[in-house]
Amino acid sequence: xxxxTKRTLIRLAGLGTLAAAAALVGCGKKEEPAxxxxxAEAPAAKPEPLxxxxxxxxxxxxxxxxxxxxxxxxxxxxEFGDRVQTSFVxxxxxxxxxxxxxxxxxxxxxxxxxxxxxxxxxxxLKIAGDHKDVKFEHATGYKTAENMRTYDSRTYEGAYxxxxxxxxxxxxxxxxxxxxxxxxxxxxxxxxxxxxxxxxNPKVTTKVVWVNKWFDPPKEGEAAQSLxxxxxxxxxxxxxxxxxxxxxxxxxxxxxxxxxxxSHFGPNAHLGSAIINWAPYYxxxxxDVLEGTWKTETTWWGVKEGAIDxxxxxxxxxxxxxxxxxxxxxxxxxxxxxxxxxxxxxQDGKEVLKDGEVADDKFLxxxxxxIKGVEGRVPAGS
Amino acid sequence: xxxxxxxxxxxxxxxxxxxxxxxxLLINERAGIVNLGxxxxxxxxxxxxxxxGVHTGNDWLAFAAGAGAGAAMALLFGVLVIWLNTNQYASGxxxxxxxxxxSAFVGIRYTQERLGDRPRFEIPGLADLPFVGPAxxxxxxxxxxxIVLTVVxxxxxxxxxxxxxxxxxxxxxxxxxxxGYPVRRIRLLAVLAGGALCxxxxxxxxxxxxxxxxxxxxxxxxxxxxxxxxxxxxxxxRVLLGAYLFGGVTMLQFHLQGxxxxxxxxxxxxxxxxxxxxxxxxxxxxxxxxxxxxxxxxGKPFYPGx
Numbered sequence: 001x002x003x004x005t006k007r008t009l010i011r012l013a014g015l016g017t018l019a020a021a022a023a024l025v026g027c028g029k030k031e032e033p034a035x036x037x038x039x040a041e042a043p044a045a046k047p048e049p050l051x052x053x054x055x056x057x058x059x060x061x062x063x064x065x066x067x068x069x070x071x072x073x074x075x076x077x078x079e080f081g082d083r084v085q086t087s088f089v090x091x092x093x094x095x096x097x098x099x100x101x102x103x104x105x106x107x108x109x110x111x112x113x114x115x116x117x118x119x120x121x122x123x124x125l126k127i128a129g130d131h132k133d134v135k136f137e138h139a140t141g142y143k144t145a146e147n148m149r150t151y152d153s154r155t156y157e158g159a160y161x162x163x164x165x166x167x168x169x170x171x172x173x174x175x176x177x178x179x180x181x182x183x184x185x186x187x188x189x190x191x192x193x194x195x196x197x198x199x200x201n202p203k204v205t206t207k208v209v210w211v212n213k214w215f216d217p218p219k220e221g222e223a224a225q226s227l228x229x230x231x232x233x234x235x236x237x238x239x240x241x242x243x244x245x246x247x248x249x250x251x252x253x254x255x256x257x258x259x260x261x262x263s264h265f266g267p268n269a270h271l272g273s274a275i276i277n278w279a280p281y282y283x284x285x286x287x288d289v290l291e292g293t294w295k296t297e298t299t300w301w302g303v304k305e306g307a308i309d310x311x312x313x314x315x316x317x318x319x320x321x322x323x324x325x326x327x328x329x330x331x332x333x334x335x336x337x338x339x340x341x342x343x344x345x346x347q348d349g350k351e352v353l354k355d356g357e358v359a360d361d362k363f364l365x366x367x368x369x370x371i372k373g374v375e376g377r378v379p380a381g382s
Numbered sequence: 383x384x385x386x387x388x389x390x391x392x393x394x395x396x397x398x399x400x401x402x403x404x405x406x407l408l409i410n411e412r413a414g415i416v417n418l419g420x421x422x423x424x425x426x427x428x429x430x431x432x433x434x435g436v437h438t439g440n441d442w443l444a445f446a447a448g449a450g451a452g453a454a455m456a457l458l459f460g461v462l463v464i465w466l467n468t469n470q471y472a473s474g475x476x477x478x479x480x481x482x483x484x485s486a487f488v489g490i491r492y493t494q495e496r497l498g499d500r501p502r503f504e505i506p507g508l509a510d511l512p513f514v515g516p517a518x519x520x521x522x523x524x525x526x527x528x529i530v531l532t533v534v535x536x537x538x539x540x541x542x543x544x545x546x547x548x549x550x551x552x553x554x555x556x557x558x559x560x561x562g563y564p565v566r567r568i569r570l571l572a573v574l575a576g577g578a579l580c581x582x583x584x585x586x587x588x589x590x591x592x593x594x595x596x597x598x599x600x601x602x603x604x605x606x607x608x609x610x611x612x613x614x615x616x617x618x619x620r621v622l623l624g625a626y627l628f629g630g631v632t633m634l635q636f637h638l639q640g641x642x643x644x645x646x647x648x649x650x651x652x653x654x655x656x657x658x659x660x661x662x663x664x665x666x667x668x669x670x671x672x673x674x675x676x677x678x679x680x681g682k683p684f685y686p687g688x
Contacts, residue, residue: 061490211651243594
């Protein structure tokens, strides 16, 4: 009997240690206080730093979406120094866990909270109703409150500029896109990429393959391989890893980086990276709170505000095409260039924008159809 | 014909990872041990292999490191469940969670790294044949190793004395013990072999199949490999068949999407899982066959004293 008890104890201890280790390493909660020990004994004259928290949907090491957000957070810290104190929780699933994590952020005294994925929307709205003294910033959503507002980036501008290069570089006149999840944002990017390509090469068609996931590197690679097998020679993706670029590199074809600069992942395949720079918005939002000018609004920033760009364009791209991309970038910056300007025809042959008509943001938010030149059909439910 | 040849090639490539991991788990389970830690072992092996590849530039060293890392994880698991008799399912789950976190932790500085240009392989002479060349003879050696492994494992389990002992341990450890076989040592060896093969599969993913490292990059392949052993009723040839089937339907549904077939992509995404389960359930629908092949002491602890 004694032996049995001892064995049980050892067994429990063993399991416990393993579980504790898993818990320690597994949930990546990290605080990055500007001056941990100093704050406690700081002279009273100095104002308390503004506490800012970020909830990320993925790991900061994803080299894509969350990585870009975290770069924005670091830029914000560099800008304001010890006037702010930031922290983040990564890999927060879109679900009830998000509410628990964000409520915890409020309880820890954070006065400005960023939620960086669509799925946090309703939880943030609920918490915002309970804590009027805290400001909530929600990325890619559409619901607001007196202390909650939304922000997003015009990723389709980067997709369009990439498309211009793709249209000029393709030899088979077949482009391939690895789509993540069929929501309007992604469909808009596929269309914009194709519009860009058609602006320099009317013969181009785009094949689309959906993986129905944001992040699954082996699967993204398989989808890319499938597109290459079917004759696509320039690839583009709306998924979160660099797997598509690396698949093109392996096959000796061409591709782009997405969300952050991925040029070093495919020295031969990489044509350019469509990046998102969240720093300008994060700095603006923080300044609004520090100066008391924060008010509810919806922000959709693009090339104009420095939030979107196409960077590290390859030397392989001919000079006239590089010049064209530069002209488009400059035009977007000063607001004189419109990507979604008629005539644009849908896949079914119906005109979606009349000649000269410019799409407004409401139109852009509701794109759930393919334009002419994109093959396949939009998956149901989008 | 060319696209079909490429589709066959992609199928074999996609099935290889699953086959290797699943064969490893089959060895475990034939000895009566269920290791739910496959996902974690594969992740730790993926970062170990990738890091070794980055530092040495040698793919075979990277595979060795991956297999070693998988075996090391399996050793931890083996000591817990075989000597301390902890619950296999709980320990396996803990190992998986630990592997997910641990690989992310040690892999932070490798997310921006890149391996050099990937080598290309082909079998001289055969690779230039029309159709069969691109379909069957331009693969990475690991694709052929997986096939050889299946044959060797089938021979080992059903034709060799050591295989008989391994199966005896999985059927009735008490009887094997009574006959004088070191049950615990045999189980540990099986667990180590399983871990090493899962590790090999993990390293193959991060070094050759999708040459990069990002945390969580195995993305559930370990769990699929676990399910595959059960659906294949613990028979090596069926594991390979199931793995190719899963890889094939995955690639086929991407191909159909690219061809603009009018089927919802969500449905197509579901297809590999559905097709694999249906086919393997159909060929294994005989209950007696399942009973005969399922290791009778699967998941049960063994106390030599009792």
